[in-house]
Amino acid sequence: MATIGDVAREAGVSRSTVSYALSGKRPISLETRDRIDRAIHKLGFTVNAGARALATSETMVIGLLLQFHDDEFPPAMLQYILAVSTSARELGYDILMVTDSDGPGAVTRITSSNMVDGVVLLDVTHEDPRLDALRAARQPGALVGLPRNTEELDVFDLDFGEAARMLVDHLYGLGHREIVLLSPPRHVFDRGGAYAWRFRDAAVERAARYGIQIHPNYGESQQPGITRSLNAILDARPQATALIVHNDASIAVLPSVLHDRGVQVPRDLSVVSLYSQDFGRSFLLPYTAVETSPDRLGREAVQHLVRRMSNPGDVPAVAKFIEPVLTIRGSTA
């Protein structure tokens, strides 16, 4: 393995000169730069990332922390992972992905050992135990998901309240007066998945303001419970003319369930939901829905994190709720 010393010797200059040629932090004559370039190619030299990290205290790596809960639909998570990874790479960072079941431990481990320059926390809950670990860390973090206390933290999330209002407005405008709402499983609420109740509460509040009926329900996360609960919910409200589905696992199987019941959309029932474009494409979901935009979310989180990593202290904390976009797909009437 060629080191910077080998390159220096080959080019007949000092190591520091090679370093400066590499970084461009000091002027180097054209001629020397040329000799150095040739030496680098001849020896196949690449900077040793560890040594550079040690010298600069910058690893150029971002930690990505995720946890898989039984009550979540794994395919949805992938969208966020990809978005974070891609935008990090665009900014020159690599991703250390940690799926430890011990979330706080993982945060502490990778930050205190200086493996990363910053972390992105996915799927943050109301009282996320990882936040204490993050606050204790030297490195900054960006959250996707809304904790109770956002002080000193950069958080990014969809504006679920607004999403709910948009969907209720849409249905109300079409004349619907009795709506069934399918939320995530009760577990998610208990665990503090704020997105769940932010969406539900806003929907209920909006419906109340219009004086229309809305029936909130919890969904299930595992088959065969999903189908069973879906049927039970629809059975219980035969008068309802519209369904709002805020539940990834349920929405994936909804088409076949509706079919089994002989329900035609939108003739018999209007259906709206909340999912990302990619997700909808994977599962052939033809429903009018609000985009969850994992790509925008992931990108913003990473960009902000990088900004904070480069000017520590200077960047004020932000809580950014990206505005939902309604995509009409003709599943409502």
Next chain:
Amino acid sequence: MATIGDVAREAGVSRSTVSYALSGKRPISLETRDRIDRAIHKLGFTVNAGARALATSETMVIGLLLQFHDDEFPPAMLQYILAVSTSARELGYDILMVTDSDGPGAVTRITSSNMVDGVVLLDVTHEDPRLDALRAARQPGALVGLPRNTEELDVFDLDFGEAARMLVDHLYGLGHREIVLLSPPRHVFDRGGAYAWRFRDAAVERAARYGIQIHPNYGESQQPGITRSLNAILDARPQATALIVHNDASIAVLPSVLHDRGVQVPRDLSVVSLYSQDFGRSFLLPYTAVETSPDRLGREAVQHLVRRMSNPGDVPAVAKFIEPVLTIRGSTA
């Protein structure tokens, strides 16, 4: 940030002594070990991963390389990612996940800069361009997926040929004499996704041996093509009594398509497929199928990689095809 020097000073010993106490590579008296432990806790010391990596030439990080192709179904990939990540962590390794579109470049980048001790390549194709980069690297690699030339490489894959034979046998045993086979999209074949034609060829060969009819077809990867092609394929073979689906995207939407056609499983059509248990659970797939076992595959790949990383040279190259397991779910008659 406390360094090993701070700990040494606090404990009144030399830095090397602290290091030996940490690693246990030389005997340390109980009393000094105690003083060192106290100092470590008092100062909240953690070894700096970069410095250690520099000194030992071991990063304790494994690179995980993946690429998302348009013709693949993203949710299936997640299973592998998780399996690799989990088993790596169990062995003390972290995962550097790289989703670069430039696969070979990514391999070279992370290996030549010594960011990782080894790499896992997911979804390896017949003539995978990443393999040259891997061969040129100092670090060993483990592949998931089968390349044309496996020399000097450790490859892990499901025995797709055997899987196909098991499914054909199963159907033949039940009396089926005309079978429709739905393969991955043509793109996958062209790109060199060996699993696609290994499965297809084995199925065709087996059917020929039994003297029964089998009709191979390419599937699609994106809606609405999936549904359209599924219907076209079924329309074309009205006599067929069984369907083998080797196509993640199609299998996810198959239930609703069959329903739309008024086809009852297994009364009107027997259906078998190939997917992992988790995948089936996510999508409510009730089909008799061969397990793809991403968890076993990921685990074996990582374990072998780690073994090779610790005794370089000593470990002979392996090509391991894990044996498929048939799970009867009652979708055949």
Next chain:
DNA sequence: TATAGTCATCGAAGCGGTTCGACGATGAAT
């Protein structure tokens, strides 16, 4: 013509660990 900047380069120190060889103090074996 003396003076002050630039420009290009070098040497040395430092980042935070690990590891090798040495060394004094013990205890066991001869």
Next chain:
DNA sequence: ATTCATCGTCGAACCGCTTCGATGACTATA
């Protein structure tokens, strides 16, 4: 009573790179 190992510890060197301050050679300024 010597000799030999073993035990526990230390100092120094090294891993590969960055960066600070210094230096000599030029060029522009007064």
